[in-house]
Amino acid sequence: MRRVARAGLLAGVAGLSLLAAACAGAQSGEQNAWQMPGQLPPPGVPPGAQPLPPPGLPPGAQPLPPPGLPPGAQPLPPPGLPPGAQPSPPPGMPPGVPPLPPPGQPPAPGAQPPAQPPALPAQPTALQPLPVPGQPAPVPTGFDRPVRAGGLEAPPPLDPATMEPPKSPTAARLDQAKADSADRTLEWFWLDVAGGYAFASLAGLHASAEPLTQDFLTDKVHGGFIGAGLGARVLFFTVGPRGRIGLFKDWQLFDIGGELGFHIPVGAIEPYFTFQAGYAALRSTVPELLGVSNPIRVRGADVRFGAGFDGFATSWLSFGAALDWDVLALGRPAVDAGTVAAMQAHANGSDAVSAGKLGADGSSVGTAVTLAAKVGLHF
Numbered sequence: 001m002r003r004v005a006r007a008g009l010l011a012g013v014a015g016l017s018l019l020a021a022a023c024a025g026a027q028s029g030e031q032n033a034w035q036m037p038g039q040l041p042p043p044g045v046p047p048g049a050q051p052l053p054p055p056g057l058p059p060g061a062q063p064l065p066p067p068g069l070p071p072g073a074q075p076l077p078p079p080g081l082p083p084g085a086q087p088s089p090p091p092g093m094p095p096g097v098p099p100l101p102p103p104g105q106p107p108a109p110g111a112q113p114p115a116q117p118p119a120l121p122a123q124p125t126a127l128q129p130l131p132v133p134g135q136p137a138p139v140p141t142g143f144d145r146p147v148r149a150g151g152l153e154a155p156p157p158l159d160p161a162t163m164e165p166p167k168s169p170t171a172a173r174l175d176q177a178k179a180d181s182a183d184r185t186l187e188w189f190w191l192d193v194a195g196g197y198a199f200a201s202l203a204g205l206h207a208s209a210e211p212l213t214q215d216f217l218t219d220k221v222h223g224g225f226i227g228a229g230l231g232a233r234v235l236f237f238t239v240g241p242r243g244r245i246g247l248f249k250d251w252q253l254f255d256i257g258g259e260l261g262f263h264i265p266v267g268a269i270e271p272y273f274t275f276q277a278g279y280a281a282l283r284s285t286v287p288e289l290l291g292v293s294n295p296i297r298v299r300g301a302d303v304r305f306g307a308g309f310d311g312f313a314t315s316w317l318s319f320g321a322a323l324d325w326d327v328l329a330l331g332r333p334a335v336d337a338g339t340v341a342a343m344q345a346h347a348n349g350s351d352a353v354s355a356g357k358l359g360a361d362g363s364s365v366g367t368a369v370t371l372a373a374k375v376g377l378h379f
Contacts, residue, residue: 176267187233187378187379188232188233188379189230189231189232189233189378189379190230190231190232190233190238190240190376190377190378190379191228191229191230191376191377192228192229192230192318192320192374192375192376192377193226193227193228193374193375194226194227194228194229194244194322194372194373194374194375195224195225195226195227195372195373196224196225196370196371196372196373197222197223197224197225197370197371198222198223198224198225198246198248198368198369198370198371199220199221199222199368199369199370200220200221200222200246200248200253200328200366200367200368201219201220201221201366201367201368202219202220202282202298202328202330202364202366203219203364203365203366204220204365204366204367205327205364205365205366205367206364206365207364207365208362208363208364211357211362211364212298212330212332212362212363212364213296213298213332213362214354214355214357214358214362215354216289216296216354217250217251217284217286217296218248218249218250218251221248221249221250221251222248223246223247223248223249224246224247225244225245225246225247225370225372226244226245226247227242227243227244227245227372228242228243229241229242229243229259231259233263236262236263236264236265237260237261237262237263238259238260238261238263238272239258239259239260239261240258240259241256241257241258241259242256242257242258242259242276243255243256243257244256244370246368246370250284250285250286251282251283251284251285251286252282252283252285253280253281253282253328253368254280254281254282254283255278255279255280255281255302255304255326256278256279257276257277257278257279257302257304258276258277258278259274259275259276259304260274260275260276261273261274261275262274263310268311268312269309269310269311269312270309270310270311270312270318271307271308271309272307272308272309272310273306273307274304274305274306274307274308274322274324275304275305275306276302276303276304276306277301277302277303277304278301278302279299279300279301279302280299280300280301280302280328280330281298281299281300282297282298282299282330284296289343290342290343290344290346290347290351290355291342291343291345291346292339292342292343295335295339295343295358296332296335296358297332297333298330298331298332299330299331300328300329300330300331301328301329302326302327302328302329303326303327303329304324304325304326304327305324305325306322306323306324306325307322307323308320308321308322308323308372308374309321310374310376312378315378316377316378316379317375317376317377317378318374318375318376318377318378319373319374319375319376320373320374320375320376321371321372321373321374322370322371322372322374323369323370323371323372324369324370324372325367325368325369326367326368326369326370327365327366327367328365328366328367328368329365330363330364330365330366331361331362331363332361332362332363333361334358334359334360334361335358335359336359337359340355340356340358340359343355343358344356
């Protein structure tokens with residue numbers, strides 16, 4: 001009996017030892033399944049702790065294997081990944097952060113939402129000018145980048161064209177005159193020649209009791225004239241001598257004087273006004289008068305008022321026109337008695353009487369009008 005009881009006791013102890021060893025082996029297998037070499041526990045589960053079952057699965061139940069995989073078998077790792085190694089996280093996601101769930105699926109329990117970087121205010125994009133064909137691209141220097149600080153960007157540099165104040169009407173007219181001035185430069189000296197039509201009357205304004213020429217020469221004439229002038233210019237004013245010769249029937253009229261001009265520089269067309277005062281003289285073109293060569297000598301003062309314009313083809317060449325009005329204060333000295341007697345010897349009737357009147361002084365106030373075309377050189 002004792003032997004039978006001892007054998008039963010030993011058998012019971014052996015059975016309990018086997019049962020304890022089996023339970024310990026099962027628990028160790030489960031821990032080894034979670035703590036395989038190179039494999040970390042799921043995110044949010046501390047080492048050695050049992051993970052929560054998937055949603056909808058009761059505690060202690062084993063999840064179904066993927067389709068086509070026998071129960072208890074481990075799924076194959078992705079191609080190129082050794083068994084037990086964790087796959088690399090997606091680009092831009094730090095290690096250890098679980099991937100986002102698919103749209104419409106709730107996130108895994110215990111998962112933390114990824115941290116979002118702070119949003120910066122939208123910055124305006126500066127437009128870069130297109131490169132000019134045939135020119136090298138500009139080398140970046142670093143100074144052309146926008147300056148940013150604290151989420152703010154410095155404003156672009158101001159355009160000098162937009163900073164200029166609007167021009168006044170006077171400044172705009174001056175700019176237009178400069179554009180139309182035929183590239184003229186500062187003028188110091190000028191020279192011109194003129195010619196055209198002239199009319200003269202020796203006693204057009206006043207005649208003395210004794211006619212100036214005693215009707216031996218024509219009193220009112222018309223014809224042509226030629227002239228020239230030169231001088232200096234200071235801003236709007238010109239000054240210099242001018243002379244002319246009037247070519248008429250029976251006599252010629254010479255005048256020379258100083259001319260003062262005022263010019264209005266409004267562009268390529270420049271109007272002006274002139275004033276001249278000088279000396280005038282009449283010379284007969286008749287070879288002999290009653291047998292005496294040029295017995296009548298007339299001289300006096302000439303005062304002229306004029307207006308005209310110059311059109312500048314270049315900065316140094318101009319073409320223009322002028323209209324002048326002259327006042328002639330003339331006088332004739334008395335012819336000596338010997339010359340009067342010689343003239344009366346060759347005259348008869350009324351001519352002898354007129355020749356005798358030349359022995360007294362004569363005077364008159366005449367007038368002349370001229371229309372001239374001019375060509376000028378400017379230096």
